[in-house]
Amino acid sequence: MKANNELLIDDSSSFHKIVTEKSIDIKNVTVSFKSKGKGVFTAVKDINLEIGKGEIVSIIGHSGCGKSTLMNTISGMVSPSSGEVIANNKVVTGPGPDRGIVFQNYSLLPWLTVYKNVFEAVDSVLPHLSKAEKIELVEKNLNMVNLWEHKDKLPSQLSGGMKQRVAIARAFSINPSILLLDEPFGALDALTKGSMHIELLKLWNLDNRNKTIVMVTHDIEEAIFLSDRVVVMNNGPAATIKEIVDIPLARPRNKKDIIHLPEYIEVHDRLLNLLFDKFSIED
Numbered sequence: 001m002k003a004n005n006e007l008l009i010d011d012s013s014s015f016h017k018i019v020t021e022k023s024i025d026i027k028n029v030t031v032s033f034k035s036k037g038k039g040v041f042t043a044v045k046d047i048n049l050e051i052g053k054g055e056i057v058s059i060i061g062h063s064g065c066g067k068s069t070l071m072n073t074i075s076g077m078v079s080p081s082s083g084e085v086i087a088n089n090k091v092v093t094g095p096g097p098d099r100g101i102v103f104q105n106y107s108l109l110p111w112l113t114v115y116k117n118v119f120e121a122v123d124s125v126l127p128h129l130s131k132a133e134k135i136e137l138v139e140k141n142l143n144m145v146n147l148w149e150h151k152d153k154l155p156s157q158l159s160g161g162m163k164q165r166v167a168i169a170r171a172f173s174i175n176p177s178i179l180l181l182d183e184p185f186g187a188l189d190a191l192t193k194g195s196m197h198i199e200l201l202k203l204w205n206l207d208n209r210n211k212t213i214v215m216v217t218h219d220i221e222e223a224i225f226l227s228d229r230v231v232v233m234n235n236g237p238a239a240t241i242k243e244i245v246d247i248p249l250a251r252p253r254n255k256k257d258i259i260h261l262p263e264y265i266e267v268h269d270r271l272l273n274l275l276f277d278k279f280s281i282e283d
Protein backbone atom coordinates (compact mmCIF):
# COMPACT_ATOMS: atom_id res chain seq x y z
CA MET A 1 0.00 0.00 0.00
CA LYS A 2 1.36 3.41 -0.92
CA ALA A 3 1.36 6.36 1.43
CA ASN A 4 -1.85 8.13 0.53
CA ASN A 5 -0.26 11.40 -0.47
CA GLU A 6 1.73 9.71 -3.20
CA LEU A 7 0.52 9.46 -6.75
CA LEU A 8 -1.40 6.33 -7.55
CA ILE A 9 0.64 4.98 -10.39
CA ASP A 10 -0.36 1.79 -12.09
CA ASP A 11 -2.32 0.59 -9.08
CA SER A 12 -4.73 -1.92 -10.57
CA SER A 13 -6.47 -2.41 -7.23
CA SER A 14 -7.45 1.24 -7.21
CA PHE A 15 -10.65 2.75 -8.57
CA HIS A 16 -8.70 5.72 -9.78
CA LYS A 17 -7.63 6.11 -13.34
CA ILE A 18 -4.01 5.27 -13.78
CA VAL A 19 -2.10 8.46 -13.15
CA THR A 20 1.22 8.68 -14.89
CA GLU A 21 1.80 12.41 -14.93
CA LYS A 22 2.10 14.86 -12.07
CA SER A 23 -0.03 17.95 -12.45
CA ILE A 24 0.56 19.78 -9.16
CA ASP A 25 3.30 19.26 -6.61
CA ILE A 26 3.04 21.21 -3.39
CA LYS A 27 6.40 20.89 -1.68
CA ASN A 28 6.88 21.85 1.98
CA VAL A 29 4.68 24.90 1.60
CA THR A 30 4.31 27.27 4.53
CA VAL A 31 2.33 30.49 4.15
CA SER A 32 2.66 33.28 6.69
CA PHE A 33 1.01 36.69 6.55
CA LYS A 34 2.50 39.80 8.10
CA SER A 35 -0.09 42.12 9.55
CA LYS A 36 0.44 45.57 11.05
CA GLY A 37 0.74 45.46 14.82
CA LYS A 38 -0.07 41.73 14.99
CA GLY A 39 3.20 40.30 13.78
CA VAL A 40 3.35 37.21 11.63
CA PHE A 41 0.44 34.80 11.29
CA THR A 42 1.18 31.37 9.85
CA ALA A 43 -1.88 30.05 8.03
CA VAL A 44 -0.59 26.72 6.70
CA LYS A 45 2.61 24.90 7.49
CA ASP A 46 4.72 22.26 5.79
CA ILE A 47 2.12 21.17 3.28
CA ASN A 48 3.14 18.37 0.93
CA LEU A 49 0.69 17.17 -1.67
CA GLU A 50 1.05 15.63 -5.10
CA ILE A 51 -1.88 15.68 -7.49
CA GLY A 52 -1.91 13.68 -10.71
CA LYS A 53 -3.10 14.85 -14.11
CA GLY A 54 -6.85 14.39 -14.41
CA GLU A 55 -7.43 13.82 -10.71
CA ILE A 56 -10.26 15.49 -8.83
CA VAL A 57 -9.13 16.37 -5.31
CA SER A 58 -11.20 18.15 -2.68
CA ILE A 59 -9.88 20.07 0.30
CA ILE A 60 -12.06 20.16 3.39
CA GLY A 61 -11.54 21.53 6.89
CA HIS A 62 -13.01 23.94 9.39
CA SER A 63 -13.48 27.58 8.56
CA GLY A 64 -10.21 29.52 8.63
CA CYS A 65 -7.93 26.46 8.44
CA GLY A 66 -6.24 27.69 5.28
CA LYS A 67 -8.04 25.97 2.41
CA SER A 68 -8.29 29.11 0.27
CA THR A 69 -4.73 30.05 1.17
CA LEU A 70 -3.55 26.72 -0.15
CA MET A 71 -5.63 27.09 -3.33
CA ASN A 72 -4.24 30.59 -3.80
CA THR A 73 -0.69 29.26 -3.68
CA ILE A 74 -1.59 26.93 -6.57
CA SER A 75 -3.23 29.76 -8.50
CA GLY A 76 -0.20 31.94 -7.86
CA MET A 77 -2.14 34.71 -6.12
CA VAL A 78 -0.35 33.97 -2.84
CA SER A 79 3.37 33.17 -2.67
CA PRO A 80 4.58 30.58 -0.19
CA SER A 81 6.80 31.95 2.58
CA SER A 82 8.81 28.77 2.20
CA GLY A 83 8.56 25.77 -0.05
CA GLU A 84 7.23 25.83 -3.59
CA VAL A 85 4.33 24.81 -5.78
CA ILE A 86 5.02 23.17 -9.11
CA ALA A 87 2.22 23.17 -11.67
CA ASN A 88 2.67 21.45 -15.02
CA ASN A 89 6.37 21.01 -14.24
CA LYS A 90 6.97 24.73 -13.66
CA VAL A 91 7.47 26.54 -10.38
CA VAL A 92 4.44 28.76 -9.77
CA THR A 93 5.49 32.40 -9.55
CA GLY A 94 2.12 34.02 -10.30
CA PRO A 95 -1.23 33.38 -11.99
CA GLY A 96 -1.11 31.75 -15.43
CA PRO A 97 -3.48 30.59 -18.18
CA ASP A 98 -2.78 26.95 -17.34
CA ARG A 99 -4.73 27.45 -14.07
CA GLY A 100 -8.36 28.60 -14.14
CA ILE A 101 -10.14 29.59 -10.97
CA VAL A 102 -13.83 29.73 -10.04
CA PHE A 103 -14.94 31.41 -6.81
CA GLN A 104 -18.14 31.09 -4.79
CA ASN A 105 -19.19 34.64 -5.67
CA TYR A 106 -19.06 33.93 -9.45
CA SER A 107 -16.86 37.01 -10.08
CA LEU A 108 -18.66 37.88 -13.34
CA LEU A 109 -18.35 41.39 -14.71
CA PRO A 110 -21.83 42.85 -14.04
CA TRP A 111 -21.79 45.26 -17.00
CA LEU A 112 -21.08 42.54 -19.57
CA THR A 113 -23.54 40.04 -21.00
CA VAL A 114 -23.12 36.32 -20.44
CA TYR A 115 -21.58 36.02 -23.90
CA LYS A 116 -19.17 38.91 -23.37
CA ASN A 117 -18.11 37.65 -19.93
CA VAL A 118 -16.88 34.45 -21.55
CA PHE A 119 -15.62 36.07 -24.76
CA GLU A 120 -13.50 38.68 -22.95
CA ALA A 121 -11.77 35.96 -20.93
CA VAL A 122 -11.01 33.94 -24.07
CA ASP A 123 -9.84 37.08 -25.85
CA SER A 124 -7.40 38.05 -23.11
CA VAL A 125 -6.03 34.59 -22.33
CA LEU A 126 -5.93 33.19 -25.88
CA PRO A 127 -5.16 36.27 -28.00
CA HIS A 128 -3.47 34.17 -30.70
CA LEU A 129 -6.77 32.52 -31.73
CA SER A 130 -8.72 33.88 -34.69
CA LYS A 131 -12.02 35.65 -33.99
CA ALA A 132 -13.91 32.67 -35.46
CA GLU A 133 -12.07 30.25 -33.15
CA LYS A 134 -12.82 32.43 -30.14
CA ILE A 135 -16.51 32.60 -31.05
CA GLU A 136 -16.59 28.84 -31.50
CA LEU A 137 -15.06 28.28 -28.05
CA VAL A 138 -17.53 30.62 -26.37
CA GLU A 139 -20.49 29.02 -28.15
CA LYS A 140 -19.35 25.48 -27.37
CA ASN A 141 -18.87 26.16 -23.66
CA LEU A 142 -22.08 28.16 -23.21
CA ASN A 143 -23.95 25.35 -24.96
CA MET A 144 -22.34 22.79 -22.70
CA VAL A 145 -23.77 24.50 -19.63
CA ASN A 146 -27.11 25.08 -21.43
CA LEU A 147 -26.83 28.85 -21.38
CA TRP A 148 -26.58 29.69 -25.06
CA GLU A 149 -30.14 30.96 -25.16
CA HIS A 150 -29.34 33.31 -22.25
CA LYS A 151 -26.19 34.67 -23.87
CA ASP A 152 -27.48 38.24 -24.15
CA LYS A 153 -28.54 38.57 -20.53
CA LEU A 154 -26.61 40.49 -17.90
CA PRO A 155 -25.49 38.65 -14.74
CA SER A 156 -28.15 40.53 -12.75
CA GLN A 157 -30.83 38.78 -14.85
CA LEU A 158 -29.57 35.30 -13.93
CA SER A 159 -30.17 32.96 -10.98
CA GLY A 160 -27.25 31.95 -8.73
CA GLY A 161 -26.94 28.58 -10.48
CA MET A 162 -26.91 30.21 -13.91
CA LYS A 163 -24.22 32.68 -12.82
CA GLN A 164 -22.11 29.83 -11.55
CA ARG A 165 -22.59 27.98 -14.85
CA VAL A 166 -21.32 31.07 -16.69
CA ALA A 167 -18.29 31.16 -14.37
CA ILE A 168 -17.63 27.48 -15.06
CA ALA A 169 -18.12 27.89 -18.84
CA ARG A 170 -15.69 30.81 -18.71
CA ALA A 171 -13.12 28.76 -16.80
CA PHE A 172 -13.44 25.86 -19.27
CA SER A 173 -13.28 28.08 -22.37
CA ILE A 174 -9.78 29.24 -21.61
CA ASN A 175 -8.98 25.53 -21.47
CA PRO A 176 -6.70 25.49 -18.43
CA SER A 177 -5.19 22.11 -17.62
CA ILE A 178 -5.82 22.82 -13.94
CA LEU A 179 -9.17 24.02 -12.65
CA LEU A 180 -9.27 25.48 -9.14
CA LEU A 181 -12.73 25.70 -7.59
CA ASP A 182 -12.99 27.60 -4.30
CA GLU A 183 -16.35 26.64 -2.76
CA PRO A 184 -17.92 26.95 -6.20
CA PHE A 185 -21.34 25.67 -5.21
CA GLY A 186 -21.44 26.94 -1.63
CA ALA A 187 -24.12 29.54 -2.27
CA LEU A 188 -26.45 27.25 -4.23
CA ASP A 189 -29.52 25.35 -3.04
CA ALA A 190 -29.25 21.55 -2.87
CA LEU A 191 -31.07 20.88 -6.17
CA THR A 192 -29.07 23.40 -8.18
CA LYS A 193 -25.90 22.16 -6.53
CA GLY A 194 -26.76 18.60 -7.61
CA SER A 195 -27.21 19.58 -11.24
CA MET A 196 -23.99 21.64 -11.15
CA HIS A 197 -22.12 18.53 -10.00
CA ILE A 198 -23.40 16.69 -13.06
CA GLU A 199 -22.50 19.63 -15.35
CA LEU A 200 -18.99 19.74 -13.94
CA LEU A 201 -18.43 16.00 -14.41
CA LYS A 202 -19.91 16.21 -17.90
CA LEU A 203 -17.36 18.88 -18.85
CA TRP A 204 -14.57 16.88 -17.24
CA ASN A 205 -15.65 13.73 -19.14
CA LEU A 206 -15.94 15.59 -22.46
CA ASP A 207 -12.33 16.62 -21.98
CA ASN A 208 -11.39 12.93 -21.55
CA ARG A 209 -10.92 13.50 -17.82
CA ASN A 210 -7.66 15.24 -18.57
CA LYS A 211 -8.24 18.34 -16.50
CA THR A 212 -7.00 18.33 -12.95
CA ILE A 213 -9.61 19.73 -10.60
CA VAL A 214 -8.89 20.95 -7.07
CA MET A 215 -11.93 22.03 -5.12
CA VAL A 216 -12.42 23.60 -1.70
CA THR A 217 -15.69 22.59 -0.10
CA HIS A 218 -17.43 22.31 3.26
CA ASP A 219 -19.76 19.65 1.94
CA ILE A 220 -18.69 16.06 2.68
CA GLU A 221 -21.26 14.51 0.28
CA GLU A 222 -20.13 16.81 -2.52
CA ALA A 223 -16.48 15.93 -1.85
CA ILE A 224 -17.21 12.20 -1.95
CA PHE A 225 -19.39 12.36 -5.06
CA LEU A 226 -16.89 14.35 -7.10
CA SER A 227 -13.44 13.43 -5.86
CA ASP A 228 -10.80 10.78 -6.24
CA ARG A 229 -9.22 11.91 -2.97
CA VAL A 230 -10.24 14.22 -0.16
CA VAL A 231 -7.61 16.21 1.73
CA VAL A 232 -8.68 16.90 5.32
CA MET A 233 -6.93 19.85 6.96
CA ASN A 234 -6.24 20.33 10.66
CA ASN A 235 -7.41 23.51 12.29
CA GLY A 236 -5.07 26.50 12.11
CA PRO A 237 -3.07 28.46 12.85
CA ALA A 238 -0.18 26.71 11.12
CA ALA A 239 -2.62 24.17 9.72
CA THR A 240 -1.27 20.94 8.34
CA ILE A 241 -2.82 18.09 6.38
CA LYS A 242 -4.58 15.78 8.81
CA GLU A 243 -5.30 12.93 6.44
CA ILE A 244 -5.85 12.23 2.77
CA VAL A 245 -8.81 9.93 2.20
CA ASP A 246 -9.19 7.87 -0.99
CA ILE A 247 -12.71 7.64 -2.37
CA PRO A 248 -13.11 3.99 -3.39
CA LEU A 249 -16.09 4.48 -5.70
CA ALA A 250 -15.99 3.59 -9.39
CA ARG A 251 -17.07 6.16 -11.98
CA PRO A 252 -19.53 7.03 -13.29
CA ARG A 253 -21.17 7.50 -9.89
CA ASN A 254 -24.88 7.68 -9.43
CA LYS A 255 -25.68 9.87 -6.45
CA LYS A 256 -28.83 7.97 -5.53
CA ASP A 257 -27.14 4.57 -5.67
CA ILE A 258 -23.72 5.23 -4.13
CA ILE A 259 -25.09 6.45 -0.80
CA HIS A 260 -26.24 2.89 -0.04
CA LEU A 261 -22.87 1.30 -0.75
CA PRO A 262 -20.86 0.13 2.28
CA GLU A 263 -17.77 1.86 0.82
CA TYR A 264 -19.66 5.17 0.72
CA ILE A 265 -20.95 4.81 4.26
CA GLU A 266 -17.48 3.94 5.52
CA VAL A 267 -15.75 6.85 3.79
CA HIS A 268 -18.51 9.26 4.87
CA ASP A 269 -18.09 8.15 8.51
CA ARG A 270 -14.33 8.50 8.23
CA LEU A 271 -14.58 12.07 6.95
CA LEU A 272 -17.17 13.00 9.56
CA ASN A 273 -14.94 11.63 12.31
CA LEU A 274 -11.91 13.48 10.98
CA LEU A 275 -13.81 16.75 10.85
CA PHE A 276 -15.77 16.46 14.05
CA ASP A 277 -13.63 14.32 16.31
CA LYS A 278 -13.52 16.99 18.98
CA PHE A 279 -17.30 17.00 19.42
CA SER A 280 -19.50 14.41 21.08
CA ILE A 281 -23.24 13.93 20.62
CA GLU A 282 -23.85 15.76 23.93
CA ASP A 283 -22.20 18.87 22.46
Ligand SMILES: Nc1ncnc2c1ncn2[C@@H]1O[C@H](COP(=O)(O)OP(=O)(O)OP(=O)(O)O)[C@@H](O)[C@H]1O
Pocket (backbone or CB within 6 Å): 033, 034, 035, 041, 043, 061, 062, 063, 064, 065, 066, 067, 068, 069, 070, 236
Ligand atom coordinates in the same frame (compact mmCIF):
# COMPACT_ATOMS: atom_id res chain seq x y z
N1 LIG B 1 -4.00 38.16 3.31
C1 LIG B 1 -4.11 37.72 4.56
N2 LIG B 1 -3.55 38.39 5.59
C2 LIG B 1 -3.62 37.96 6.87
N3 LIG B 1 -4.23 36.81 7.22
C3 LIG B 1 -4.81 36.09 6.24
C4 LIG B 1 -4.78 36.51 4.86
N4 LIG B 1 -5.44 35.57 4.11
C5 LIG B 1 -5.86 34.62 4.99
N5 LIG B 1 -5.48 34.94 6.25
C6 LIG B 1 -5.74 34.15 7.46
O1 LIG B 1 -5.29 32.82 7.21
C7 LIG B 1 -6.19 31.89 7.80
C8 LIG B 1 -6.68 30.96 6.72
O2 LIG B 1 -7.57 31.67 5.86
P1 LIG B 1 -8.28 30.96 4.61
O3 LIG B 1 -9.14 31.95 3.96
O4 LIG B 1 -7.25 30.28 3.81
O5 LIG B 1 -9.15 29.85 5.37
P2 LIG B 1 -10.31 28.90 4.79
O6 LIG B 1 -10.03 27.55 5.35
O7 LIG B 1 -10.37 29.02 3.32
O8 LIG B 1 -11.59 29.54 5.47
P3 LIG B 1 -13.15 29.47 5.06
O9 LIG B 1 -13.54 28.02 5.09
O10 LIG B 1 -13.82 30.22 6.15
O11 LIG B 1 -13.29 30.11 3.72
C9 LIG B 1 -7.29 32.68 8.48
O12 LIG B 1 -7.00 32.81 9.84
C10 LIG B 1 -7.23 34.03 7.78
O13 LIG B 1 -7.66 35.07 8.62
